[in-house]
Amino acid sequence: DAGVIQSPRHEVTEMGQEVTLRCKPISGHDYLFWYRQTMMRGLELLIYFNNNVPIDDSGMPEDRFSAKMPNASFSTLKIQPSEPRDSAVYFCASSPVDRLYGYTFGSGTRLTVV
Amino acid sequence: GQSLEQPSEVTAVEGAIVQINCTYQTSGFYGLSWYQQHDGGAPTFLSYNGLDGLEETGRFSSFLSRSDSYGYLLLQELQMKDSASYFCAVKAAGNKLTFGGGTRVLVKP
Numbered sequence: 001d002a003g004v005i006q007s008p009r010h011e012v013t014e015m016g017q018e019v020t021l022r023c024k025p026i027s028g029h030d031y032l033f034w035y036r037q038t039m040m041r042g043l044e045l046l047i048y049f050n051n052n053v054p055i056d057d058s059g060m061p062e063d064r065f066s067a068k069m070p071n072a073s074f075s076t077l078k079i080q081p082s083e084p085r086d087s088a089v090y091f092c093a094s095s096p097v098d099r100l101y102g103y104t105f106g107s108g109t110r111l112t113v114v
Numbered sequence: 115g116q117s118l119e120q121p122s123e124v125t126a127v128e129g130a131i132v133q134i135n136c137t138y139q140t141s142g143f144y145g146l147s148w149y150q151q152h153d154g155g156a157p158t159f160l161s162y163n164g165l166d167g168l169e170e171t172g173r174f175s176s177f178l179s180r181s182d183s184y185g186y187l188l189l190q191e192l193q194m195k196d197s198a199s200y201f202c203a204v205k206a207a208g209n210k211l212t213f214g215g216g217t218r219v220l221v222k223p
Contacts (some may be wrong), residue, residue, distance in 0.1 A: 009154075033210070033211075042214070043157070101162040103211065108156055
């Protein structure tokens with residue numbers, strides 16, 4: 001298995017631009033999670049899906065952030081408009097229902113907003 | 115809400131033993147997970163304790179005491195490649211993990 005695949009690995013964008021991060025979970029995993037990691041706030045959960053349905057988006061910072069999962073093999077996290085404080089590493093993780101203690105994380109997208 | 119406390123940094127020499135403690139406050143607790151993250155890398159799952167007691171996985175062991183809201187990760191026979199950040203994470207109601215701030219382990223020759 002190729003694992004959880006995220007793209008791009010690095011993204012540098014100007015403030016105000018739209019940013020779209022992409023994730024392909026492991027086939028057969030029912031759950032998909034989006035986390036953000038910064039030095040100040042650590043690893044924080046933004047949103048998670050079960051069978052493509054958003055279950056908990058309480059961690060989404062504000063309306064500038066949105067996430068979708070149109071099918072079992074693809075999810076996007078969009079920031080519009082982006083701001084410098086959004087600079088972070090964004091991780092996608094997936095898990096089968098019987099392993100919700102041991103997610104598999106993707107390699108992450110390092111986002112820099114200038 | 116949930117909160118987890120773990121030390122920010124630990125330094126040890128090769129071959130030594132390191133214990134990383136984690137205390138937590140949460141409702142609806144199911145278990146405690148541990149992850150390793152190398153600089154520039156992704157968190158990778160190490161161990162999970164759903165019940166009280168010790169779980170051993172090679173050189174790494176993890177312990178949980180539900181009554182004390184406390185757990186630890188024990189790294190034995192430290193190797194240079196063990197230099198990384200280690201995170202405890204609480205699995206509570208809602209099928210999601212809440213991570214601690216991480217402990218940076220520096221292994222010296």
